[in-house]
Amino acid sequence: MTEVPTTEPLFIPALWLDGETAAVHEVLLILEDDANGILILEGKTERDAWPYADLRIVPDVAGPDQMILSVQGEETARLIVSAHDAGLIRARAANLRRRPPLRQKGKLAAWALAAVGSVALIIFGLVPLMANQLAAFLPPAGEKALGDATLTQIRQALDETGYGELPLCETTDGLAALRTIEARLTANADLPIEITVQVLDHEMVNAFALPGGYIVVFRGLLEKAESPEEVAAVLAHEMGHVSARDPSRIALRSAGSIGVLGLLFGDFAGGAMVLFITNRIIQADYTREAEANADLYAHDLLRRSDLPPSAIATFFERLRAEGNEDDTSILRHFMSHPALGDRIAAARAATPEGQVTVPLLEPAEWKALKYICD
């Protein structure tokens, strides 16, 4: 579109939408170089005058054959010009692509703040508060059934054949040894519900608590432990979770927070991953606190049971020394929680000088526990 400089007025055919009726007006646009805008001429009548400076182009138009113009101050009126003549307009109107000023900035900022504030309030305030309150009201039978169902799900998920359940380890002598440790601890613990300790035949070095007082220990953990006191220390930690009803509380909390996060990230490509990561971060924040409290509970319980809290330290140190990060899921599990070094130090500090400990198992019993899965 080359333009010949001229002082003669130019006439461009166009369609004018007046914005008041559905009529389409065939008009001529008069472009004069010394005028400061275009005149819209219908027949012999001048219908409107649009200043060059106020002309705007309607963006993202699909048809390449038309240029659609609007003017500042008139919301609905439009001019449709053939692309053939678009260059003539472009040469004169300098602000065609200027964006409209952002209105209601304050209101937008206020709502943005309100949204962030209410989400934060709900996720970090209301949901944990309600979860803590409600967890105490869970009927024990319901909690037990939930734990039962969850344990079945876990056993099915970990089963390598894919259609059975991971077997429980229950040799008679092994179970007897396990009950001895359990009895020593529960005698000194003040738990809201009865606990059920079970060993699963899996190489993972891990243990966890489920709703309803279920504590699950994997074979891998028993194999890595070198004394019954170390196993007792892990059990004491999990009993701390049972005492605080952590499994139910955390399940309730994540039910509340994941829905809210879904609102925020639901609708864009790949949003699921952002949602997942954010949920993990919030989850870790919930659990970090719970883990620290479970540790404190364990130190206290072990001392009262005449067992050394430092057993936790020796166990963690061995795992750390082996340094086989990928093999020791317990390490990674605890990594997202208070720093391992801090936990080792805390366990040592919690062990009184010259503590008189009472041995837990006879060597034969300990051996039976180690081979509980055979």
Added chain:
Amino acid sequence: MPPPLRVVQPPPVPPQRPVHVEPTEFQTEFVGSRGRLFGLALWTGLLTILTLGFYRFWMKTRLRRWYWSGIRPGGLPLEYTGTGIEKMMGFLVAVVVMAFYIGIVNLVLMFVSFSLLANNFAAYAVSLAGVVPIWFYARYRARRYILSRTRWRGIRFGMEPGAWGYAGRALMHWVITILSLGLLWPRMTFWLEKYRTDRTSFGSVRLVQGGRWQMLYRPFLDVAVPVLGTVILFAYMRFTGDGIDGNLPLFWLLVPLGLWFSIGIVNYSVKATKRLADTKTAGDIGLIAQPRTGTVFRIYSVGYLLTSIAMLVPLVPLTILFGLMQIQRMQAGLGEASDLAHLFDLPRWLLIIVGLVLYFGVFLSWSVLRHVFVTMPLWRHYAQTITVTGVPGLTNVHQRARDTSTEAEGFAEALDLGAAI
């Protein structure tokens, strides 16, 4: 602002003028190329990912402007005048309201289901049910917002408030449909569309949905009969004890039934759209829609096939990268060094970045190519097969006031009702 009326000199030489003779019927054309759309969808999609999703309001706005302006009934394009900022505002409002509702309702339902059902799946199901009325509410609000930001020939469309009324009726119709084992589905389609249409205006002229719900029944048979056939087939195999293994020829009947059903469901959507459009009027103005089931079915099947094939471009290297990292990790765990491990001597952060780029690439290519191969061809087909009748009736159409409700489609956005565009 009334236009100033002033007589000026006529032009000395009348230049070439666009001929704009208004006939009594308007054909509709669709302009716009796949290339432009590809560029626009890719660029706005990239910006959306880079802004962790916040640009999506502007992405939608720009894509809608493109799609709307591509449709030209009688040669004049539709215009979409929504803005990104009002969408974001509506979203924020919805988040404030919904966060309380969803956070607390989910938690309480989870508690109830723990206590009574000992099951968290039940809790999620019940919690989903709690969102259903809001979902319908949001659908209506989204349609109202979109219509209020749509213009043709400079005249705004609009829709009356009525979202809760819609939610109530939608729930009622769903209950009826479920109780009738789906047989009254067309009745629901019709009455919900009538509720929406009868509250819609083009400028000063009100739209009316005519016709009866029974007119949708013929196309519905092509959905109902194959479903019924499948049920009978299974019942027969069960009754006679000819299991799936025992009676293979009978089992193969499922293939034609499945094909019949998938074509039937597309046909129902196409024919319902057609019959509902043909019976809509706005004063003297009417519509004739002639979409073709074959074309729509072809667009869906070929379009999604092409989109899926193209999605393999980032998906295959992503899977290979993942697999290799897994193998390397296992070998490291066993203390074995291998050639594969050397392949990954690259710094870990680089692998993570490559992985992330590929991961988002999968979603991006899916959404961009779906626009190019599915949404746009569908849009074009439906546009090109629609005729506006009673064009002289346009002289009675005047402008309507702007709908200033600010929530835009925020609830639909928050509840992820994004649909295609």
